[in-house]
Amino acid sequence: MATAVVMAAVPSSSPADAAEAVVMTEAVPSLPQRQQPVFVEGRGGKLRDHAYSRKQKSLGLLCSKWGSLVHLGDSWILAFWFPVLTEFFCAFSSFVALYNRDDVESIGLDDAARRLGVERRRIYDIVNVLESVGVSSFFLRLSWTGFLFFLARFDSDICFRFICEKILVRKAKNRYSWIGFGGVPMALRELKERALREKSGLAPLPVEEPSAAIMSDDEDEDKMGDADGDTESEKLSQPVDNPSDNKPGAPRCRLRSDHRKEKSLGLLTQNFVKLFLTMEVDTISLDEAAKLLLGEGHAENTKVRRLYDIANVLSSLNFIDKIQQADSRKPAFRWLGSAGKPKAENGVTIAVPPPGKTISNKRAFGTELTNIDINRSRLDSTIPKKAKLTQSGGEILKNCKLSVQKQLGQGSKGGFVYGPFHPAGARKQELDNGNKGHTDNVQNWESLAASFRPQYQNQALGDLFAHYVEAWKSWYSEFAQGSSMMQQHFGMPVINQFLYSNH
């Protein structure tokens, strides 16, 4: 339910780009549509439809399609509006994050592959690259119960990181969900840091891998038995792996227990990106990169091929773009990722995704396969003041969380931090905190929601927000009534604990 409503908010202004339009149609699967027979070809020759075009099956294009596909089901909205919502509904984030979880938010790998008209193998390629730069699409498919347990048991800080900054958390079964670009800034930041450290030789570089609390997948019966709690980390996979990388200097070495396949596409991607993040030059040709990434080895043919794969995906995200090296005719790639490159790390900055204009829904619908050069001329230093507005989602959320907590704790406060979508009007809020009975809580939340209702200049935004408020209310009341199975697993106390977890 609610699917239709949300979709209505999507701009979807039919562009006049006839050329692209065609592709777009194909890229956006309509609901009733089932298969996508397009290229159903058996192995060998491609008799039918000689319209076969290699380009139409490029990873890059596929990638953008994937994005649009995922976005289609509400998730698109979630991805972009998440920050907005959290500004006011910080405490509701869990709800937002899992909103419509079951059918819309996630898509089965097989289904996706089918709709895109490709083999699942390709999906893996894309996902791997995306994940390595923080655009995670792999999401734990936590059940409501599991998630709530999660919230109840861990510090809210962790929860927020978990929800927003998620950098590749995997472990799910064939299920993907689009989370957005929220994790990108952080991911890049970390990559850079790591890269610099490596460069300077020393530094043992701590293992990364955000702990992923893998909860059961099926709702029932997943007691958290272990009293201790926490320490659910579980590094998963590689105990060590990810060596300090092998630059030209040290080729064959490590290998404790076979460096497994840590020559994976994902790792390669990260290293590739690191090149851009550290290096002063901002363009590089693939074979050049291949050399750097793989100590001049002699097994490069393959490596280059992989780089092409990566480049395609990154390119479709506008993280990178291909250009002709001025001097030599050789094509090379240029990093577009982070706007300014002020080394000052204290700075927020890092305009995230689509360098598009306003609401970055640019590539939302798989269109724009041509990355028409945005007006991002030379060093676009047009972001001095914007910095504040384009902080990473994580940053926003953090602030958000703080302010909300504050507000929950005390009366109102003036320092509410707004994100990119500045509400026009002011907001008043005077929810009398104080946790009364459960029933009252419902009231409180409702009033809270009401008073927090922002006044967006943008009509669509306002509607959307309203929609969510509505959804939340309905969900909450239903829940409060106990009709929800969740109640069986834990009573109000738990929920409240999570809602008012400001202790």
Place this chain on the structure above:
DNA sequence: AAATCCCGCCAAACT
């Protein structure tokens, strides 16, 4: 001819 890079076999890694 050189640059790209899709396709899908088949082996690890997980159930």
Place this chain on the structure above:
DNA sequence: AGTTTGGCGGGATTT
């Protein structure tokens, strides 16, 4: 054993 991931390289397409 069955399934899900995802190296890897042949060789088709593009440039």
